[in-house]
Amino acid sequence: MREVVVVGVGSTVFGKFPERRPDELGAEAVRRAMDDAGAEPEDIQFAYSANLYGGMVIGQAILRECRITNLEITNVENACAGGATAFRKAWYDIGSGLYDIGLAVGVESITTSSIVGKLIPPAKGDLAGELGMNMVGRWAMAQRRYMEENGVSLQQIAKVAVKNRRNGCLNPYSQYQKEYTIDEVVNSRMICDPITLLQCCPNSDGGAAAILCSADLAPKFKRKPVKVIASVVKSGDYLYRSRSIGFSEMTARSVKEAYEMAGLGPEDIDVCELHDPFSYTELAHYEELGFAKPGEGVRLIEEGVTQIGGKLPVNPSGGLESKGHPVSATGVAQIAELVWQLRGEAGKRQAGNPKVGLAHVLGGEVTELESGACSIHILGR
Amino acid sequence: MREVVVVGVGSTVFGKFPERRPDELGAEAVRRAMDDAGAEPEDIQFAYSANLYGGMVIGQAILRECRITNLEITNVENACAGGATAFRKAWYDIGSGLYDIGLAVGVESITTSSIVGKLIPPAKGDLAGELGMNMVGRWAMAQRRYMEENGVSLQQIAKVAVKNRRNGCLNPYSQYQKEYTIDEVVNSRMICDPITLLQCCPNSDGGAAAILCSADLAPKFKRKPVKVIASVVKSGDYLYRSRSIGFSEMTARSVKEAYEMAGLGPEDIDVCELHDPFSYTELAHYEELGFAKPGEGVRLIEEGVTQIGGKLPVNPSGGLESKGHPVSATGVAQIAELVWQLRGEAGKRQAGNPKVGLAHVLGGEVTELESGACSIHILGR
Numbered sequence: 001m002r003e004v005v006v007v008g009v010g011s012t013v014f015g016k017f018p019e020r021r022p023d024e025l026g027a028e029a030v031r032r033a034m035d036d037a038g039a040e041p042e043d044i045q046f047a048y049s050a051n052l053y054g055g056m057v058i059g060q061a062i063l064r065e066c067r068i069t070n071l072e073i074t075n076v077e078n079a080c081a082g083g084a085t086a087f088r089k090a091w092y093d094i095g096s097g098l099y100d101i102g103l104a105v106g107v108e109s110i111t112t113s114s115i116v117g118k119l120i121p122p123a124k125g126d127l128a129g130e131l132g133m134n135m136v137g138r139w140a141m142a143q144r145r146y147m148e149e150n151g152v153s154l155q156q157i158a159k160v161a162v163k164n165r166r167n168g169c170l171n172p173y174s175q176y177q178k179e180y181t182i183d184e185v186v187n188s189r190m191i192c193d194p195i196t197l198l199q200c201c202p203n204s205d206g207g208a209a210a211i212l213c214s215a216d217l218a219p220k221f222k223r224k225p226v227k228v229i230a231s232v233v234k235s236g237d238y239l240y241r242s243r244s245i246g247f248s249e250m251t252a253r254s255v256k257e258a259y260e261m262a263g264l265g266p267e268d269i270d271v272c273e274l275h276d277p278f279s280y281t282e283l284a285h286y287e288e289l290g291f292a293k294p295g296e297g298v299r300l301i302e303e304g305v306t307q308i309g310g311k312l313p314v315n316p317s318g319g320l321e322s323k324g325h326p327v328s329a330t331g332v333a334q335i336a337e338l339v340w341q342l343r344g345e346a347g348k349r350q351a352g353n354p355k356v357g358l359a360h361v362l363g364g365e366v367t368e369l370e371s372g373a374c375s376i377h378i379l380g381r
Numbered sequence: 382m383r384e385v386v387v388v389g390v391g392s393t394v395f396g397k398f399p400e401r402r403p404d405e406l407g408a409e410a411v412r413r414a415m416d417d418a419g420a421e422p423e424d425i426q427f428a429y430s431a432n433l434y435g436g437m438v439i440g441q442a443i444l445r446e447c448r449i450t451n452l453e454i455t456n457v458e459n460a461c462a463g464g465a466t467a468f469r470k471a472w473y474d475i476g477s478g479l480y481d482i483g484l485a486v487g488v489e490s491i492t493t494s495s496i497v498g499k500l501i502p503p504a505k506g507d508l509a510g511e512l513g514m515n516m517v518g519r520w521a522m523a524q525r526r527y528m529e530e531n532g533v534s535l536q537q538i539a540k541v542a543v544k545n546r547r548n549g550c551l552n553p554y555s556q557y558q559k560e561y562t563i564d565e566v567v568n569s570r571m572i573c574d575p576i577t578l579l580q581c582c583p584n585s586d587g588g589a590a591a592i593l594c595s596a597d598l599a600p601k602f603k604r605k606p607v608k609v610i611a612s613v614v615k616s617g618d619y620l621y622r623s624r625s626i627g628f629s630e631m632t633a634r635s636v637k638e639a640y641e642m643a644g645l646g647p648e649d650i651d652v653c654e655l656h657d658p659f660s661y662t663e664l665a666h667y668e669e670l671g672f673a674k675p676g677e678g679v680r681l682i683e684e685g686v687t688q689i690g691g692k693l694p695v696n697p698s699g700g701l702e703s704k705g706h707p708v709s710a711t712g713v714a715q716i717a718e719l720v721w722q723l724r725g726e727a728g729k730r731q732a733g734n735p736k737v738g739l740a741h742v743l744g745g746e747v748t749e750l751e752s753g754a755c756s757i758h759i760l761g762r
Contacts, residue, residue: 021506056433056460057745060616060752069752070634073616074466077456079437085455089470096477114495125402235441235454253451364438371441371450 001095003215005225006379008037009336014175014206014324018111022054022207026062026107029207029329033103033336034066037211038222044211045099046072048089050082050106050328053113062105062207079363080275081233082106083208083331084375088231090212095228100214106333107207108326136200136278140192143280146246147194150295152283154194158185159301160279161198164315167308168322170349173333175204175324185279199279204324208333226339229356230261230378235371248362250374251288255360258376259290266290269312269378270354271341273334275362276319282306286314289360313351316341327363331375334359342381356380382476386599386606387760389418389592390717395556395705398586399492403435407443407488410588410710414484414717415447418592419603425592426480427453429470431463431487431709434494443486443588460744461656462614463487464589464712465756469612471593476609481595487714488588489707517581517659521573524661527627528575531676533664535575539566540682541660542579545696548689549703551730554714556585556705566660580660585705589714607720610737611642611759616752629743631755632669636741639757640671647671650693650759651735652722654715656742657700663687667695670741694732697722708744712756715740723762737761 010032012025026049034040047068049059059073078085083106090104146152162182168174180188180198188198211221218225234257236250259265266289274289276282286297291312300306306314317323317337320330338357340346357379364372391413393406407430415421428449430440440456459466464487471485527533543563549555561569561579569579592602599606615638617631640646647670655670657663667678672693681687687695698704698718701711719738721727738760745753 052437056458057752057754060745060754063616064752070615070617070631072614073459073754074470074614075458077437077458078454089455092477092479093473096479098473098477233453233455234451235444236451250451364441371438371445373438373441373454 002097004091004095004212004228005215005218006210006228006335006339007213007218007221007223007225008033008039008211009339010036011173011208011333011336012206013173014204014326016111017205020109020205021112022051022107022109023058023061023065025109025205025207026058026105027065029107029209030062030066030103030105033209033211036223039211041066041068043101044068044071044103046093046102048086048104049073049075050077050086051075052077052079052082052108052327053115054109058107062107078373080327081331081361081363081373081375082328084359084361084377085233087210087332087335087377088233088375091228091231094212094214100217103209103211104332105207105209106329106331108328109205110203110326111205136192136195139278140195142245143194143278145244146280146284149244149246150298152298154186155182156298156302157199157280157283158182160282161185161321163301163307164276164319165322167316167349168318171318171323174318174322175202176322195278201277201320201325204326206324206326206329208329208336210332210335224343226342227380228377229380230258230376232258232376234374236374246284248284248288250372251285251360251362254374254376255289258378262378264356264378268356269358271316271338271351271357272312272314273317273337274314274360276315276321277325279321282314285360308349308351316346316349316351331361334361335377338379342379383478384596385472385476385593385609386596387591387593387609387716387720388599388602388604388606389414389420390720391417392554392589392714392717393587394554395585395587395707397492401490402493403432403488403490404439404442404446406490406586406588407439407486408446410488410590411443411447411484411486414590414592417604420592422447422449424482425449425452425484427474427483429455429457429467429485431457431467433458433460433463433489433708434496435490439488443488459754461708462712462742462744462754462756463709465740465742465758466614468591468713468716468758469614469756472609472612475593475595481598484590484592485713486588486590487710487712489709490586491584492586517573517576520659521576523626524575524659526625527661527665530625530627531679533679535567536563537679537683538580538661538664539563541663542566542702544682544688545657545700546703548697548730549699552699552704555699555703556583557703576659582658582701582706585707587705587707587710589710589717591713591716605724607723608761609758610761611639611757613639613757614754616754627665629665629669631753632666632741632743635755635757636670639759643759645737645759649737650739652697652719652732652738653693653695654698654718654740655695657696657702658706660702663695666741689730689732697727697730697732712742715742716758719760723760
């Protein structure tokens with residue numbers, strides 16, 4: 001494998017855009033990434049596009065709008081890890097020498113999809129689904145278990161929401177830009193006990209893109225390159241078949257492989273974007289990613305380690321909770337945030353002077369029949 | 382790139398199975414391919430799964446049913462070319478040395494999807510769609526143009542349907558096993574002038590899978606390996622922006638690259654599975670694939686060249702028209718058919734003693750906004 005670098009990233013603002021097709025959102029993200037890199041359509045040799053709800057060959061539509069055609073385009077889907085999967089595939093196709101320059105784009109438009117406002121019916125054979133179990137129900141059970149096992153209070157969990165929503169206020173791409181207190185989080189509308197509204201990520205529309213190339217071609221582009229040091233995508237069961245429903249074995253396995261690939265450990269990570277569809281998950285992921293010992297994730301939020309200005313800022317973008325979670329865009333948006341952070345261009349939310357960043361995203365297992373996907377990327381300058 | 386071989390293939394019967402989930406169909410195909418190869422779950426290091434309408438992380442669900450988990454699984458989508466895209470990705474990941482043994486599976490269940498019996502509404506901005514244009518409408522215009530430009534009659538086009546439906550009668554995996562006369566094809570129910578019902582492929586459910594490995598590992602498996610000689614997936618506009626709406630520039634470009642990769646030409650192809658969603662397309666593809674000069678595709682069907690027993694049997698499986706067209710399964714099913722043909726195991730539909738086979742599939746461009754995908758694979762023994 002030769003070294004692969006990111007030379008441009010771009011994102012739409014995340015939010016609810018009922019007037020914008022998913023391909024339009026994706027095309028905006030691609031154009032922003034192309035502008036960032038100083039790349040021309042003819043530079044792009046191949047592309048991966050991630051989308052879940054938009055229908056077929058969205059990637060081709062996105063790239064046609066950007067006047068990029070007649071090349072190999074692959075649409076990928078791995079639930080919330082779809083964008084990260086697209087990025088990994090682009091990384092590998094360059095690293096292995098198939099292509100020299102390409103792009104990964106992730107996009108989702110929940111608002112214009114056919115699922116908006118509807119319950120997704122359980123698949124035949126999905127016993128838990130047929131009994132009424134849905135995504136927030138599963139996570140509420142996991143959160144309850146995590147709180148019980150580790151002696152963590154709802155007030156402590158709410159501190160994650162407070163931190164991430166405060167970070168979102170500093171991010172012009174963030175869907176929400178409003179601060180909340182612990183009490184407001186705890187006392188917001190109950191969704192599924194113990195998960196209240198302000199512990200949840202929203203439905204979101206948006207797109208994000210990255211331009212990658214082999215390290216030797218980086219001087220062709222105008223931005224300082226950011227290196228891809230490790231890339232992992234793994235499947236596996238999560239929640240249900242873990243040693244505890246509150247612990248993601250898949251994350252622990254995936255990050256172990258990523259650290260080995262990078263020759264680094266958790267102590268080397270300076271900034272992190274991780275999967276926080278619900279506030280408590282951030283605490284559990286601290287532990288799975290090796291940032292804290294089992295059961296001690298809450299200390300990082302209590303001690304301010306993971307806030308901007310702390311030793312290891314986590315989700316400086318606002319995370320899924322505040323920045324928003326356009327499913328297949330999230331994995332690429334995390335990469336974009338790390339690139340901005342590593343370049344020192346994150347503005348008011350700049351998390352110090354980081355040298356190494358880690359992105360983590362989980363996908364899948366809405367129904368009993370599925371197993372999920374996990375992705376870890378480590379970037380460095 | 383090191384040499385990659387197919388050591389096992391499997392398929393479900395194609396048809397309409399309202400009682401079977403897409404992951405069940407996919408798992409049956411994978412188990413059949415595993416049995417064919419003599420492979421065990423622990424042999425599989427990674428997988429690609431292609432699906433369009435089944436929802437998220439179908440690949441993970443399929444493999445979990447086969448007791449294959451904790452590995453890298455990527456769900457891909459490229460409309461009708463999705464299965465071929467999954468196969469290409471698996472080929473590349475082995476050829477480039479990332480993995481040694483893996484699988485590609487394609488599956489579709491139209492019957493259980495939310496689209497069955499519904500019109501897919503046009504996307505905002507799809508002017509032609511909003512005016513009532515749909516897939517068969519587009520192809521009807523293309524067919525009309527092709528007939529006009531090349532002086533081809535509907536009776537001649539019907540001979541493709543007669544051939545492929547006769548072939549389907551010889552294939553136990555085929556959705557339809559009924560012979561028709563030219564008159565029956567021409568006089569069947571009008572769908573969109575000049576396309577009658579028996580010139581159309583059906584809606585289908587089904588799955589197909591292939592096990593691939595590096596050539597040096599082939600002796601580990603029980604079946605004689607079939608080599609992957611060329612693999613191409615390209616995007617591009619088709620129909621609309623071609624020199625004629627009846628000609629697929631994307632196919633012509635893709636097959637040129639595949640022939641160069643293989644060091645072969647159209648004269649070297651002994652058997653072919655190609656994309657025949659409507660009968661006339663087979664004639665156009667003869668020309669685009671180099672089997673006939675422009676405008677002379679009809680001679681191959683008139684002279685019996687492409688029937689079983691002819692010099693170049695095309696769609697001995699029955700093709701999309703008779704075997705059926707479970708969208709994302711088709712590309713892998715074509716590979717399975719070629720493997721059976723190259724091994725001499727195609728039973729009553731065995732197309733002589735072929736040494737080299739070619740698979741061709743097109744996907745996309747239902748709406749004005751999309752561009753399509755084309756895949757070519759060349760296999761040999």
